[in-house]
Amino acid sequence: DKSKIGNTYSNRGMSLEDDLNLTNLYYLSNGIANIHKKPTPIQIVKVDYPKRSAAVIREAYFKQPSTTDYNGIYKEKYIDFEAKETNNKSSFPLQNFHSHQIKHMQSVIKHGGIAFVILKFSMYNEIYFLKASDILAFWDRQENGGKKSISKAEVEQVGILIKTSYPDFVPYLKCIDELYQL
Amino acid sequence: DKSKIGNTYSNRGMSLEDDLNLTNLYYLSNGIANIHKKPTPIQIVKVDYPKRSAAVIREAYFKQPSTTDYNGIYKEKYIDFEAKETNNKSSFPLQNFHSHQIKHMQSVIKHGGIAFVILKFSMYNEIYFLKASDILAFWDRQENGGKKSISKAEVEQVGILIKTSYPDFVPYLKCIDELYQL
Ligand SMILES: [Mg+2]
Ligand SMILES: [Mg+2]
Numbered sequence: 007d008k009s010k011i012g013n014t015y016s017n018r019g020m021s022l023e024d025d026l027n028l029t030n031l032y033y034l035s036n037g038i039a040n041i042h043k044k045p046t047p048i049q050i051v052k053v054d055y056p057k058r059s060a061a062v063i064r065e066a067y068f069k070q071p072s073t074t075d076y077n078g079i080y081k082e083k084y085i086d087f088e089a090k091e092t093n094n095k096s097s098f099p100l101q102n103f104h105s106h107q108i109k110h111m112q113s114v115i116k117h118g119g120i121a122f123v124i125l126k127f128s129m130y131n132e133i134y135f136l137k138a139s140d141i142l143a144f145w146d147r148q149e150n151g152g153k154k155s156i157s158k159a160e161v162e163q164v165g166i167l168i169k170t171s172y173p174d175f176v177p178y179l180k181c182i183d184e185l186y187q188l
Numbered sequence: 189d190k191s192k193i194g195n196t197y198s199n200r201g202m203s204l205e206d207d208l209n210l211t212n213l214y215y216l217s218n219g220i221a222n223i224h225k226k227p228t229p230i231q232i233v234k235v236d237y238p239k240r241s242a243a244v245i246r247e248a249y250f251k252q253p254s255t256t257d258y259n260g261i262y263k264e265k266y267i268d269f270e271a272k273e274t275n276n277k278s279s280f281p282l283q284n285f286h287s288h289q290i291k292h293m294q295s296v297i298k299h300g301g302i303a304f305v306i307l308k309f310s311m312y313n314e315i316y317f318l319k320a321s322d323i324l325a326f327w328d329r330q331e332n333g334g335k336k337s338i339s340k341a342e343v344e345q346v347g348i349l350i351k352t353s354y355p356d357f358v359p360y361l362k363c364i365d366e367l368y369q370l
Contacts, residue, residue, distance in 0.1 A: 060249055063248035064247070066230070068245075079300065084265070110222070114261060117263070
């Protein structure tokens with residue numbers, strides 16, 4: 007696979023989700039946090055049960071998730087976040103959020119959890135930590151007739167750039183420690 | 189459907205999972221808690237993308253879940269539980285737990301979350317709230333050569349019988365309020 011030759015960590019062609027899953031595995035195995043990706047919800051229509059082998063799903067459809075991508079626990083706090091990746095260079099379009107994700111983030115904040123978004127600008131290989139409260143403010147601006155996106159400059163201003171590393175890949179818990187003084 | 193004729197709430201042929209999902213919907217819509225069933229993890233092998241209609245999964249397999257059934261947030265606390273139903277009359281076999289579920293409950297407790305099991309004895313239509321720490325003690329007893337099950341008498345002794353009701357069906361948060369003084 008030519009695309010993998012000579013890749014350094016910072017440009018090895020892995021998705022944000024892959025990196026977050028590795029990060030969470032590192033956190034879990036080292037007893038730092040217990041945070042998991044929620045499985046993609048599927049509507050199963052038809053299943054075959056062949057003799058002496060595993061059940062095979064033969065017809066199923068992707069369902070819209072009703073919450074965010076990841077949740078779990080860290081230092082006694084409920085953690086909940088959505089991961090987003092964009093190829094846009096100058097802004098992040100708010101239409102990438104579904105209204106149920108926005109409602110879910112509002113609900114998590116209301117119940118006292120830590121909610122945020124991890125946003126990757128793939129073209130720059132930059133990953134930002136954005137508090138859900140900031141995302142909600144941009145969402146409200148749009149609802150009130152404002153811009154339908156968050157500019158990259160705004161992301162840089164309110165977000166924290168996550169410096170990728172090894173072996174914790176996308177060490178987003180450092181941002182939580184800093185922002186919430188845990 | 190004859191089996192549904194004349195069913196009262198207490199015997200209307202719904203699964204524990206159905207009841208818990210209705211309970212969680214009630215909690216969510218009333219701003220009481222935000223707790224969800226995690227989707228069943230699926231290994232997708234083949235997907236068709238028909239023109240002008242939704243993607244169809246044509247080959248997929250059930251994967252072993254790596255955690256428990258439900259998690260979320262209630263009164264700022266991380267909540268995590270497994271729901272189990274049995275047709276046994278006198279005991280609950282511990283083989284119904286997978287070792288990764290046991291490890292997950294240990295980890296949740298360690299990180300300061302509230303972990304428990306909701307266990308239904310279908311033959312009696314009785315639902316019990318059992319703290320994960322009690323389940324872990326029974327698990328340890330087995331590991332040390334003891335019984336491979338929890339007797340119903342033991343469940344009655346350490347668990348809390350959840351009185352089903354309407355509209356909150358299986359009001360398990362009442363047990364949490366009581367046990368953890370929330
Ligand atoms: Mg996402
Ligand atoms: Mg279960």
